[in-house]
Amino acid sequence: MTDTMPEAPSGAVADKYVTNFRDNGFTHIPNVLTAAEVARFRNAALDTIEREGVAAGMGMGVGRTGIVTTAQAYRKPGILRELARHPRVGAIAEQLSGISLRVFNGDAQIKPPGDETDTIWHDDLTFAPLRGRILLNAWIALVDVPVERGCMTFVPGSHRRPDPYRVPLSAARENPNSFLFTGWPQLSWSPRLTVPVRAGDATFHQWRVGHTAGPNRSAEARIAFITTYTDAETTYDPQPGLELPGLTAGARLSDDDYPRVAEFG
Structure with a gap:
């Protein structure tokens, strides 16, 4: 696996965002969604979480954050599935990465007021049972998220750090608050x-x-x-405790369960 990526196609966003993403490992892009889209998707997120929300899994047993999330909304019929397959967001992700992608997950998430718990410092690669060229997240704000509401903080350029390429998931479980800085x-x-x-902005960040x-x-x-x-050609690389049902090690992800961005219309 490598962090060297081909030239990106043009068209979705200005080249400066591609440069930021390549150099820093993340970029902030304003106005990815319109105000009308934000309102529609926010209402759907609130409704879905009220009906079937579950506790988020990034706590790793630390801090007991109150974050609540939908459960695989990207697979279920409805408005949030539309957002997971949003053509503009997908086009931006492919432009930033420079390769063909597919959706690996997509869920709404609510952090309630007064939740004093930080998300643990981490990289997404540690928690991804995948082997491919890249995985990246589009974190789409459905309300304004100033610093006091818990916006994202990144370590610029940390995706280019030296080996080890990834730490075992067991290291994160044993030392959830410090594994990133112990490993590197x-x-x-x-x-x-x-x-x-x-609201309507998005940050895009890659898995390291x-x-x-x-x-x-x-x-x-x-x-x-x-x-x-994730990379459209990604294969399943199971990690202890991170198994995907119905897949064998080395298998490619199916288009039915993990749709390709190229299929969005």
Whole structure:
């Protein structure tokens, strides 16, 4: 696996965002959704989470965050499935990565007001049972997310850190609050960038960049939708505790369960 990516196709966003993504491992793109889309998807997120929300899984037993999420909304008929397959968001993701992608996951997420728990510092690769060229997340704000509401913070350029390429999932389970900086001590001294976003904005980050999200000290819920994309040719690489039903090691992901961005219309 490598972090060297081909030239990106043009068209979805300005080239400066591609450069930011390649150099820093993430980029912030304003106005990815229109105001009307934000309102429609936000209402759907609130309704779906009220009916079938589940506790988020990134706590790793630490801090007991109150984040609630939908359960595989990208697979279920409805408005949120439309957002997971949004043609513009998918086009941006492919432009940033420069390769053909498919959706690996997509869910709405709410962090309630007064939730003082930070998301653990992590990279997404540690929690991905995949082998491919890239995995990236589009973190789409459905409300304004200033610093006090728990926006994202990144370690710029941390996707280019030296080996080990990834740490075992067991390391994250044993030391959830420190595994990123234990595995790569040099990151402790790296600058960090906090990125507040407006409703309709999105941050896109790739799977090796270190990141966290802060507590929600505001009086309003933080509402976002996270679509996860991966290389269209990615294969299943099971990790202990991260198995996908119906797949064998080395198998490619199916188009039915993990649709290709090229199929969005």
